[in-house]
Amino acid sequence: MRSIGEMARDSGLGVSALRFYDRAGVLVPARVDPVSGYRWYGPEQLGEARLLARLRRAGMPLADVRLVLAGWSGADTGLVRELLDAHLRRLEQGLSDARGEFSALRAVLDHRENPMTSLRTAAARLSVAAIELAAALDAVRFAASTDPELPMLGGVLFDIEAGRLHVVATDRYRLAVARADVTGHEGSRVQVVVPTPLADAMRALLDDGQVRLSVDGDRVTLEAGDRQAAGQCLGHDFPEYRRLLPPAGGRAALVDVAAFRTALETGPVRCAEGTGAPDLSVLRVGDDGTVTVCADGDERPDRVAVNRAFLLDALTAGARERLVLQVDAPTAPITIRRPDDEGSLSVLMPVRLED
Structure with a gap:
């Protein structure tokens, strides 16, 4: 007999999924402890659980999963093959529909002006307390993405507006925002996405006193006394984080x-x-x-x-x-x-x- 934890480990189904399929009557444990309610599974149920895990990863609806499991061990597997083929056709049609919708969305984007362009090509000169900027970077750095498929998230956004510097990072699953007061910038809003290695180099310079931050189009520079960290900003748009709060x-x-x-x-x-x-x-x-x-x-x-x-x-x-x-x-x-x-x-x- 396998405990529910052992069954989860050996089958690829999570413990919560095993509970769900028990309540749904799809994969009922061989024995349930009448006192603790703990579930135990027989040796023959491992194969069913692994099959269920495959169907789950393929996104098959629960109603079809029941039929596949019912027919899997039978002599006539024709129904099982029909169900698998039908689900595959649905997935392929869904992918085709999604491609069409995405193509239409890209066409809309091609005809729109990019509202971030002016924000990313503006210039700014400002001063900020080193301790405040250090705290802001420390507060958001953990949320920066490392996914190479999403290069626009592989940096830290510096959003300068109305005497404030907002520092932002996100990897889609988490978002972090911190702010610091700045002086010297009275112009319009400026945004740059600082690559994480450059943001880390800036953080290493932050000790005490005031530091100077300069933005010239796609280049950003931090000056701390006679030390400096500078480099190119990422040439990607950052999500409008305020809508995500x-x-x-x-x-x-x-x-x-x-x-x-x-x-x-x-x-x-x-x-x-x-x-x-x-x-x-x-x-x-x-x-x-x-x-x-x-x-x-x-x-x-x-x-x-x-x-x-x-x-x-x-x-x-x-x-x-x-x-x-x-x-x-x-x-x-x-x-x-x-x-x-x-x-x-x-x-x-x-x-x-x-x-």
Whole structure:
């Protein structure tokens, strides 16, 4: 007999998926402990679970999955082949439809003016406190993308406007924003995307006092005394991050970072599906403002799953003993804010749990 954890490891299905398919009557455990409710699976069920994992990765609807599993071990496999072929045709048609829609969207983009062009070719000269810029870079650096397929996210956005420098990074799954006050720039809004190696070189120069930041079209320079870091900006548009920021609201909790970190590191985790998938922490914010790291088997609807490593990084980047954790719906982003600085925050995308 295999425990549910062993079955998850050997089959490629996550624990939450196994629970889901049990409730759906698709893959029912051979035995369920009447006291603890713990699930146990027979040796013959491993093959079914691996088949189910393949069908799941292929995106087959649950109704068809039931029929495939029912006919898989039978003598007549004709129905199974028909179901597989029909699903493949649906996928191919869906891909064809998606290509058509994307082609139309690209045509629309080709006829639009790029609103970022003027922002990226402007010039700016400003002064900023080294300690403030260092703190801002430290607060967002963890969220910068390393995906070579998304070069526009492989840097840190410097957004200069109205006496403020907003520093932004995102890899799609997390977004971090921090700000610093600046002097010397009275012109219009200027934006540049600084490659992460150059941003790291700038951070290494930040010690004390004031530093000078200069933008000349696609080139940016940071001067700290007689030291300098300069280079070309990325020639890509950065997403309009302000539209990605979640609205105020939801359930908020003021957490002690050290205690919360310990609870995350030692508490229960769920394993996301797929090779190399991250460990998930499942959280729930009570009406009294307390945060609970949910135990395995907690199925309350207000729980939210998040990449545990990403959350720990965000806590470190928050650089405070206490941080505000804002949670809304299970499908809404999780926000981490500093109690003393509403303009600096981290946003983490939740991970969907099986119903």
